[in-house]
Amino acid sequence: MKWELKNMRPGFGEALVELGERYHQVVALNADLSGSTTTAMFDAAYPERFFNVGVAEQNMMGIAAGLATTGKIVFASTFAMFATGRAYDQIRQSIAYPKLNVKIVATHAGITVGGDGASHQMHEDLALMRVLPHMTVIAPADYWETKKAVLKVAETPGPCYIRTGRTNTPLLYDEDYKFHIGRANRLRDGDDVTLIAVGLMVAKALEAAEELEKIGISARVENMSTIKPIDKKMIIKAAKETGAIVTCEEHNMIVGMGSAVAEVLAGYEPVPQRRVGIPDVFGESGESEELMEAYGLTVENIIANVKKAVSMKR
Amino acid sequence: MPLEKIDYWQDLDANLPDIQNTAREARRWIVKMIHEAGSGHPGGSLSAVDILTALYFRVMRHDPENPLWEDRDRLVLSKGHSAPALYSTLALSGYFEKDELLTLRKLGSRLQGHPSKNKTPGIDMSTGSLGQGLSIAIGMALGARLDRKDYRVYCILGDGESQEGQLWEAAMAASHYKVDNLCAILDRNQLQIDGPTEKIMSLEPVFPKFKAFGWHVVEVNGHDLKELLRAFHEAETYKGKPTIIIANTIKGKGVSFMEGSLKFHGKAPSKEELKQALEELGGDA
Numbered sequence: 329m330k331w332e333l334k335n336m337r338p339g340f341g342e343a344l345v346e347l348g349e350r351y352h353q354v355v356a357l358n359a360d361l362s363g364s365t366t367t368a369m370f371d372a373a374y375p376e377r378f379f380n381v382g383v384a385e386q387n388m389m390g391i392a393a394g395l396a397t398t399g400k401i402v403f404a405s406t407f408a409m410f411a412t413g414r415a416y417d418q419i420r421q422s423i424a425y426p427k428l429n430v431k432i433v434a435t436h437a438g439i440t441v442g443g444d445g446a447s448h449q450m451h452e453d454l455a456l457m458r459v460l461p462h463m464t465v466i467a468p469a470d471y472w473e474t475k476k477a478v479l480k481v482a483e484t485p486g487p488c489y490i491r492t493g494r495t496n497t498p499l500l501y502d503e504d505y506k507f508h509i510g511r512a513n514r515l516r517d518g519d520d521v522t523l524i525a526v527g528l529m530v531a532k533a534l535e536a537a538e539e540l541e542k543i544g545i546s547a548r549v550e551n552m553s554t555i556k557p558i559d560k561k562m563i564i565k566a567a568k569e570t571g572a573i574v575t576c577e578e579h580n581m582i583v584g585m586g587s588a589v590a591e592v593l594a595g596y597e598p599v600p601q602r603r604v605g606i607p608d609v610f611g612e613s614g615e616s617e618e619l620m621e622a623y624g625l626t627v628e629n630i631i632a633n634v635k636k637a638v639s640m641k642r
Numbered sequence: 643m644p645l646e647k648i649d650y651w652q653d654l655d656a657n658l659p660d661i662q663n664t665a666r667e668a669r670r671w672i673v674k675m676i677h678e679a680g681s682g683h684p685g686g687s688l689s690a691v692d693i694l695t696a697l698y699f700r701v702m703r704h705d706p707e708n709p710l711w712e713d714r715d716r717l718v719l720s721k722g723h724s725a726p727a728l729y730s731t732l733a734l735s736g737y738f739e740k741d742e743l744l745t746l747r748k749l750g751s752r753l754q755g756h757p758s759k760n761k762t763p764g765i766d767m768s769t770g771s772l773g774q775g776l777s778i779a780i781g782m783a784l785g786a787r788l789d790r791k792d793y794r795v796y797c798i799l800g801d802g803e804s805q806e807g808q809l810w811e812a813a814m815a816a817s818h819y820k821v822d823n824l825c826a827i828l829d830r831n832q833l834q835i836d837g838p839t840e841k842i843m844s845l846e847p848v849f850p851k852f853k854a855f856g857w858h859v860v861e862v863n864g865h866d867l868k869e870l871l872r873a874f875h876e877a878e879t880y881k882g883k884p885t886i887i888i889a890n891t892i893k894g895k896g897v898s899f900m901e902g903s904l905k906f907h908g909k910a911p912s913k914e915e916l917k918q919a920l921e922e923l924g925g926d927a
Binding site for chain 1: 712716718758759760766767768769770771774775776777778779780781782783784785786788789807808811812814815819
């Protein structure tokens with residue numbers, strides 16, 4: 329498939345500037361990564377509402393929480409590693425527990441961070457965030473979905489985590505796309521199996537579905553951009569109608585989106601499920617595409633897992 | 643309770659016996675509620691109670707009838723384990739009935755072991771995991787500045803807590819942002835769970851440390867209400883820097899066998915100990 333590529337991150341920065349114009353309560357914080365996270369755009373437009381706290385993520389989450397208590401709509405941004413790893417307790421204690429209106433928008437999640445290596449490759453963020461009560465967890469699949477999700481969460485009070493990546497990703501949507509929190513988006517119909525994917529794996533799932541069609545397997549593709557609250561209805565429907573599920577994510581296979589899907593299947597409509605994701609290991613340096621190959625985030629691996637899942641159908 | 647600010651500094655002696663009595667009554671409730679709960683932290687509650695009394699009964703602008711009043715002064719109890727001191731001060735201020743204090747730590751109670759913002763009227767922020775409160779207070783102070791409001795933010799820190807790194811990230815940021823509407827109070831009672839702070843991980847010299855971090859620093863006897871009130875007024879009038887009041891206190895202050903006692907950092911008094919404590923504290927609450 330030939331894709332038009334675009335980086336997701338400016339979707340965040342542009343949406344933030346739009347929100348700044350619309351709501352005087354919107355404030356943004358950053359921890360010395362305003363260029364990479366694209367929050368520098370907000371700084372340029374609304375410097376009095378922008379706080380760069382320096383390399384101090386824990387303090388950033390605390391200040392974000394304090395601002396939220398005064399009625400602000402707060403966006404706090406840094407790399408996924410430092411947002412959810414370094415400042416986990418601050419998010420838990422000071423944002424999730426008091427249910428404050430802080431939107432944590434993380435960039436540079438996953439193995440596609442590339443050359444920086446394991447210290448910067450965050451594969452656990454969806455797991456860490458989805459186990460927190462009160463937290464909404466979103467991982468958009470492209471530039472447009474990022475933009476629409478950021479605009480949407482600003483109107484939805486409460487703590488929220490949005491995950492984006494570093495690299496350019498295929499454009500799946502356009503300006504007319506309507507993003508709904510908690511609702512998966514079907515990108516392809518199919519009857520034999522459902523591919524439930526998230527983030528940059530959505531495009532891979534679409535590519536896999538096209539290949540599968542050539543060998544007579546009709547694969548449905550759902551973009552599960554909200555990991556929490558999970559779209560239970562869609563999962564049960566997919567299980568009933570297609571009888572097999574393959575989940576695809578750029579995340580540790582433990583407790584990520586695939587596990588969230590498995591939890592629903594186990595309780596409501598047990599059907600075979602295979603998970604494509606990063607194994608339970610730390611990453612390493614390399615080019616993004618090379619790393620995706622090396623860690624099994626490939627069309628081939630999705631196809632192999634689909635075959636396995638379909639063969640397990642009763 | 644003062645809805646509008648009162649000129650407490652004009653005559654620091656006015657009503658002093660009243661608030662001394664209030665602090666003593668709060669102490670009685672602290673030991674009673676922790677005894678009833680069967681667990682909790684009497685030591686650090688008793689060391690912080692004079693600070694809280696000065697704030698809620700003289701210094702802060704707040705309204706127990708309207709706990710979420712937009713223009714109220716805020717308080718973040720960063721050393722969240724001193725919750726009993728805050729709860730008793732809030733109850734005595736009229737945020738809820740005093741009898742409710744005896745539900746502390748019980749299932750279904752609004753009074754959690756550590757402060758919970760959405761459960762208890764008058765609690766401005768959930769705390770408990772140490773070292774986080776000062777960052778929150780900065781956020782509140784910046785919020786006031788953005789909204790051009792004149793409320794002030796108070797943050798009570800523990801000395802053991804000051805070993806947390808985040809507190810120093812916040813100390814740096816507070817002076818960077820020049821939040822002079824923020825006043826921190828260090829409850830310097832010299833003890834943490836495992837022993838004296840200076841033996842476990844020394845905090846001294848704490849005065850020059852905060853000075854070097856860009857703060858206006860004042861040192862007082864944290865059990866002398868007059869000295870505390872004078873310091874709070876100084877903090878209000880000092881512009882361009884946040885103020886920290888280093889309040890030298892005694893852990894367990896007011897109950898002889900709890901004073902300076904490690905044992906009562908986090909242990910409830912027995913029935914006999916409660917009886918003795920109440921006798922020492924006098925009054926009839």
